[in-house]
Amino acid sequence: MRPRIDGPVLQVQSWPGPISIDPTAPPADANPLVFSIATPDISIRDTARELARQALREVLGILLDRAPETVPLVSRPGQPIRLGIPGLHAGLSVSHEPGLTAAAIHLAGAVGIDLMCVEQGPDWLSDWEALARDYLGRQASDRITRQPPTERVRAFAREWTRFEASLKCLAMPLQEWSAALERELMRCRLFGLDLPDGFIGSLALCP
Numbered sequence: 001m002r003p004r005i006d007g008p009v010l011q012v013q014s015w016p017g018p019i020s021i022d023p024t025a026p027p028a029d030a031n032p033l034v035f036s037i038a039t040p041d042i043s044i045r046d047t048a049r050e051l052a053r054q055a056l057r058e059v060l061g062i063l064l065d066r067a068p069e070t071v072p073l074v075s076r077p078g079q080p081i082r083l084g085i086p087g088l089h090a091g092l093s094v095s096h097e098p099g100l101t102a103a104a105i106h107l108a109g110a111v112g113i114d115l116m117c118v119e120q121g122p123d124w125l126s127d128w129e130a131l132a133r134d135y136l137g138r139q140a141s142d143r144i145t146r147q148p149p150t151e152r153v154r155a156f157a158r159e160w161t162r163f164e165a166s167l168k169c170l171a172m173p174l175q176e177w178s179a180a181l182e183r184e185l186m187r188c189r190l191f192g193l194d195l196p197d198g199f200i201g202s203l204a205l206c207p
Contacts, residue, residue, distance in 0.1 A: 009192040010203060012036050012102065015055045021062055032091075032106040032203060033059065034113065034193060041099040048096045049075075052103055056081070056092065059105060064088075080168065093168050095201065102193065102201055112168030112188075112204040114161040118154055119198040128156045136163055137177040154200060161202035162190050169204040 013019050013035040021033065037055050039048035053073055060083065061068035072084035073092075083090045091111035093104045104113040132141040140159045147155040166188040167174060175181060193201035 009194050012194050032104050034104045037101040039101050045096050048101045052094050052101050110169050110206045112165040114164035115201040116157040118157045134176050157200040165202040165204040169206040
């Protein structure tokens with residue numbers, strides 16, 4: 001996968017709490033709004049999903065000037081969450097890790113977000129080389145390998161979250177690297193995320 005120029009690192013606001021929103025920004029010019037949600041530090045995601053829906057409804061209620069309980073969110077197994085308002089093509093994306101959920105709203109179009117915890121013990125992700133080769137491609141694998149050994153897990157997490165965020169933005173399933181897939185992913189503009197220590201995340205915007 002060819003190197004892509006990232007945009008700036010985006011601020012990630014915390015929920016619950018006051019979310020800073022510019023009400024004067026027209027939707028076509030609005031930046032994506034990104035916020036994190038503290039969730040139980042367990043792999044079962046039921047509570048995390050419910051908290052994410054609650055947060056999305058609250059923030060969308062502010063953006064759309066309607067009561068949170070009237071914000072229709074459509075969520076089906078295996079499908080990304082979406083806003084069920086005809087004619088409004090706002091992008092929503094959510095990513096979960098034990099202890100933290102990240103969510104993004106983009107009123108101007110599609111968005112994808114991905115989150116990874118990089119503090120999961122010394123043997124975590126010992127097979128990163130095979131994963132990078134099969135899914136990220138030779139160039140991304142080489143970029144990771146060029147890092148000092150102590151930085152390679154974090155480098156892999158940066159590459160992987162960029163990959164997953166781009167797939168989500170384009171509504172594409174997880175799949176192994178190919179030249180055709182690379183051409184599709186190059187349509188996305190990528191951003192880093194300002195996350196708590198131990199987490200790495202990326203956000204993708206697509207035309």
